[in-house]
Amino acid sequence: MNMDINSAITKCTERMRSRFRGCHVEINPTPDDSTFYEAVVYGVEEDAVDQVAHFIHELDYQVFRPAGSLLIPMVVDAEDTRNYYPEVSLILSHARLQSALQQVMPVLTGLDYGKYLPDWNFASHRHDDVMTACDAELALAA
Amino acid sequence: MSLLRDTFKERSAENWDAAVACQGSQRFNAAANRYYYAVYQAVVYWADQKKLVRCERSHAGFHQTLPELLAEHGGDSGKDFRDIFADVYALRIQADYKHPVAEKHLKRDLIQKADVVRKSLLKPI
Numbered sequence: 001m002n003m004d005i006n007s008a009i010t011k012c013t014e015r016m017r018s019r020f021r022g023c024h025v026e027i028n029p030t031p032d033d034s035t036f037y038e039a040v041v042y043g044v045e046e047d048a049v050d051q052v053a054h055f056i057h058e059l060d061y062q063v064f065r066p067a068g069s070l071l072i073p074m075v076v077d078a079e080d081t082r083n084y085y086p087e088v089s090l091i092l093s094h095a096r097l098q099s100a101l102q103q104v105m106p107v108l109t110g111l112d113y114g115k116y117l118p119d120w121n122f123a124s125h126r127h128d129d130v131m132t133a134c135d136a137e138l139a140l141a142a
Numbered sequence: 143m144s145l146l147r148d149t150f151k152e153r154s155a156e157n158w159d160a161a162v163a164c165q166g167s168q169r170f171n172a173a174a175n176r177y178y179y180a181v182y183q184a185v186v187y188w189a190d191q192k193k194l195v196r197c198e199r200s201h202a203g204f205h206q207t208l209p210e211l212l213a214e215h216g217g218d219s220g221k222d223f224r225d226i227f228a229d230v231y232a233l234r235i236q237a238d239y240k241h242p243v244a245e246k247h248l249k250r251d252l253i254q255k256a257d258v259v260r261k262s263l264l265k266p267i
Contacts, residue, residue: 031239035206038235057225070209072232074240084241 043081146197154183171237178234188263
């Protein structure tokens with residue numbers, strides 16, 4: 001993976017954490033293969049698991065495949081989170097996810113600009129305020 | 143022809159049967175692990191037939207290269223097969239390294255798709 005993609009991963013992770021408001025979100029190399037990555041999201045209600053996994057598949061398509069890597073969804077539902085990861089307290093419901101995704105998608109779009117996510121197209125989800133924030137962030141990084 | 147090609151085909155079937163048996167006896171972690179390797183060996187078999195890899199040289203790096211080989215050389219279904227392979231891989235990672243796999247994680251839809259992928263790849267080209 002080149003540094004540009006690594007920067008995108010970092011930004012995506014930070015933004016997902018931010019927009020899921022405290023929900024544990026991590027993108028790590030898989031335990032047995034450091035060239036593959038897992039996107040771990042803890043505390044997802046059963047009715048939102050598929051949506052979160054779908055979102056991670058989108059990240060896979062847009063960020064990881066062009067880099068020759070693989071991103072797998074590791075979505076830990078609320079029950080498993082309570083049982084095995086008690087330090088995670090926030091549970092992400094379906095309703096909350098709807099709201100969160102509306103904000104995460106444009107943030108990812110904001111990383112676009114022909115560099116990180118050239119094919120990302122969520123124009124209908126764009127919000128000026130988030131785009132402005134991303135512009136500022138990219139300007140600072142430039 | 144690779145000497146081990148047919149062996150991989152047989153192992154794929156053996157692992158699939160073992161996975162089904164493990165799931166039936168509620169050994170879900172073992173089932174998830176065997177499901178993955180049943181598909182993995184089918185992918186290696188297919189890739190060997192395509193002369194993309196050699197069964198005899200199967201190694202850890204195959205886990206890295208096989209998904210993209212599927213996407214690039216798998217025809218119209220290649221990308222779908224890659225996604226299913228990735229989902230079964232995720233299940234295996236959970237089984238081997240994360241919280242225990244339970245019955246709810248072995249979704250019928252995924253298992254059925256994985257079986258379709260496996261059987262498709264095991265057909266002679």
